[in-house]
Amino acid sequence: MRWGILTSGGDAPGMNAAIRAFVRLAIGEGDEVLGIERGFEGMAEGLARLLTVSSVADILMRGGTMLRTSRYRAFEDPSTRERAFEWARQQQLAGLVVLGGNGSLAGAVHIAERGLPVVGIPSSIDGDVPGTDYTLGFDTAVNNITASMDKIRDTASAHERIFVVEVMGNRSGQLAVAAGLAGGAEAVIVPEIAPDYHAIARRLDETYARGKRHSFLVVAEGAARAADVAEEMRSLTGHEVKTVVLGHTQRGGPPSAHDRIMAALFAEEALRCLRDGNPSAMMALSKSQVVAVPLDVVSRQQAGLNVGWMALAERLAR
Ligand SMILES: Nc1ncnc2c1ncn2[C@@H]1O[C@H](COP(=O)(O)OP(=O)(O)OP(=O)(O)O)[C@@H](O)[C@H]1O
Ligand SMILES: O=P(O)(O)OC[C@H]1O[C@](O)(CO)[C@@H](O)[C@@H]1O
Numbered sequence: 001m002r003w004g005i006l007t008s009g010g011d012a013p014g015m016n017a018a019i020r021a022f023v024r025l026a027i028g029e030g031d032e033v034l035g036i037e038r039g040f041e042g043m044a045e046g047l048a049r050l051l052t053v054s055s056v057a058d059i060l061m062r063g064g065t066m067l068r069t070s071r072y073r074a075f076e077d078p079s080t081r082e083r084a085f086e087w088a089r090q091q092q093l094a095g096l097v098v099l100g101g102n103g104s105l106a107g108a109v110h111i112a113e114r115g116l117p118v119v120g121i122p123s124s125i126d127g128d129v130p131g132t133d134y135t136l137g138f139d140t141a142v143n144n145i146t147a148s149m150d151k152i153r154d155t156a157s158a159h160e161r162i163f164v165v166e167v168m169g170n171r172s173g174q175l176a177v178a179a180g181l182a183g184g185a186e187a188v189i190v191p192e193i194a195p196d197y198h199a200i201a202r203r204l205d206e207t208y209a210r211g212k213r214h215s216f217l218v219v220a221e222g223a224a225r226a227a228d229v230a231e232e233m234r235s236l237t238g239h240e241v242k243t244v245v246l247g248h249t250q251r252g253g254p255p256s257a258h259d260r261i262m263a264a265l266f267a268e269e270a271l272r273c274l275r276d277g278n279p280s281a282m283m284a285l286s287k288s289q290v291v292a293v294p295l296d297v298v299s300r301q302q303a304g305l306n307v308g309w310m311a312l313a314e315r316l317a318r
Pocket of ligand 2: 009251
């Protein structure tokens with residue numbers, strides 16, 4: 001059988017590990033895998049090549065995606081999707097694996113509805129895909145942010161400064177919350193909850209009065225800009241406040257061991273679903289097990305925010 005595989009939306013560390021795992025497992029079963037380039041654009045424009053065992057060598061430890069990716073708005077147009085579907089038919093694809101976040105998986109639902117079996121592997125550093133407890137790339141991104149915060153902490157303590165660290169997460173604060181808990185932030189500001197700047201300022205004043213020499217506020221990019229939060233804190237506390245916008249440093253670099261393992265497990269289950277003739281599914285982590293859930297969960301549900309972690313981070317930063 002011949003499967004297609006593509007990566008779409010923002011790249012996520014672990015995408016390469018999942019491509020490698022899927023290709024090697026599929027070839028091990030006697031199947032073929034067509035690597036589709038630049039996400040859905042590659043399907044619509046016919047950009048693809050057959051992947052071999054050796055073509056996926058030495059990518060396990062690399063971030064980004066060997067297939068490249070895109071944000072291809074034209075795929076929201078049914079006529080573009082029809083072209084892509086027709087191309088998949090001509091290529092005799094028996095099924096497709098889509099690695100990406102909410103948007104990419106919404107695109108995947110449309111393809112499955114048209115009749116091509118599709119398995120989605122949730123991949124986004126944002127950790128905000130509904131129906132799964134984990135998305136590929138999240139652990140690496142949290143580690144990247146935590147490593148940056150550890151470095152910033154040295155200079156923050158030396159100067160007794162407050163740092164506002166802006167992290168990714170346009171519509172979701174899940175990444176900010178995990179990084180805030182792991183990195184020891186005083187407060188986490190997320191798009192889902194309106195911030196109480198006066199309460200945060202009071203907490204900062206109290207910790208400084210107790211002798212603390214540095215403080216972190218982690219803000220998700222979708223909630224506020226770091227510069228605006230810093231200005232607010234300066235005027236409310238009178239302390240010196242600096243900002244760091246981590247940007248794409250969060251998304252690059254080698255995937256963590258956890259992301260590589262999750263990539264292998266998601267890929268293994270994806271192949272099993274396709275070979276079993278499942279018409280559409282999303283790989284999910286649920287109760288520490290990799291399971292297949294309905295693909296359209298992305299359009300029916302919203303990902304939750306771990307407010308317990310957020311509250312715990314605030315209680316611990318004293
Ligand atoms: N409703 C939709 N219908 C068809 N295709 C879609 C839809 N939403 C998104 N896509 C396709 O998926 C691509 C990626 O979507 P998007 O930019 O939202 O990233 P994502 O997969 O959510 O990843 P990230 O977590 O990095 O934002 C889009 O550029 C488009 O090609
Ligand atoms: O690299 P781009 O296209 O600017 O995307 C940035 C967006 O992608 C994400 O990193 C998710 O991959 C979001 O957190 C962020 O808002």
